[in-house]
Amino acid sequence: MNIRTDLAIEAREMVGKGEVPGVLFEKEGTLSLRISRVKVLNEEGMKAIGKPIGTYITIETDGIRNKEIKFVKRICEVIAEELSKMLNLSIDSMVLVIGLGNWNVTPDSLGPKVIEKIFVTKHLIEYMPESYNPKEGIRPVCALSPGVLGITGIETSEIIMGVVNRVKPSAIVVIDALASRSLERIGTSIQISDTGIHPGSGVGNKRMGITKEIIGIPVIAIGVPTVVDAATIANDTLEKVFDSIEREVKPGTELFKMVANLSREEKYEMIKEVLSPYVGELVVTPKEIDSLIEDASRVLAYGINMALHPGIKFEELSNLTMH
Structure with missing residues (x-):
């Protein structure tokens, strides 16, 4: 399974309430929707909390599975705001969205499920420029679910590098399921980081990373915890x-x-x-994992779509993505 460990929450808990040299921590929001940001500024901060230099954002909410449209919309707006700030790209800059995971294994299918709902526009802007224009808030976006090593026999990083070399996007957004270090985080947190990811690290697999240093362009990682291990x-x-x-x-x-x-x-x-x-490396997932994956994939996809296409309203997304 292509699942990695928590990022931002662990970093935040290491920081705690005290100050850590080389680390900035801020928190905002309400009881129903909380946002935590941890910024590791230098090597001193990196050594203090054991995380690479970069920004780690956690959005904590019970509303991922909430069917109330107003609340879902607010969560998507927060995802879009945080992702837009992290990408910091002009509207005509192309973005490649990658959905990691195994579509045959439900807890690990979050990435591919999100890709099904991404509004891809690279081909539309190329062949129908009169209808889809970056000036109207429609960005060139392409998407890919590369599968896992056990299915393709190819390292995911190698597949992504091949696509990047050919398509030449300005940045990558990678979606992946997470292995949580707390039962309470399953399906209740969304984590965003600009440090990339290392596929499989959550279940003990040491694999080639998908990071700016390896791929050559900025990599933003987004995930939701879907499993915990037996030790947790x-x-x-x-x-x-x-x-x-x-x-x-x-x-x-x-x-x-x-x-x-x-x-x-x-x-x-x-x-x-x-x-x-x-x-061994036993991991456990909740019995309602099917509905959790469906709800989480929709929230992530809509938030990503709103960040990449600021000209599109939340209410229009279900028609554009056919999901």
């Missing part, structure tokens, strides 16, 4: 047990010190080491 489930459960122990055990005892001094990451690694011989 066990860790979340034990977190509650440890919290209970801390409340019941007297401060100063050896047991209290042992529990209190373990960080969440240390607990996770300890549990992962214990479980690995028995379950």
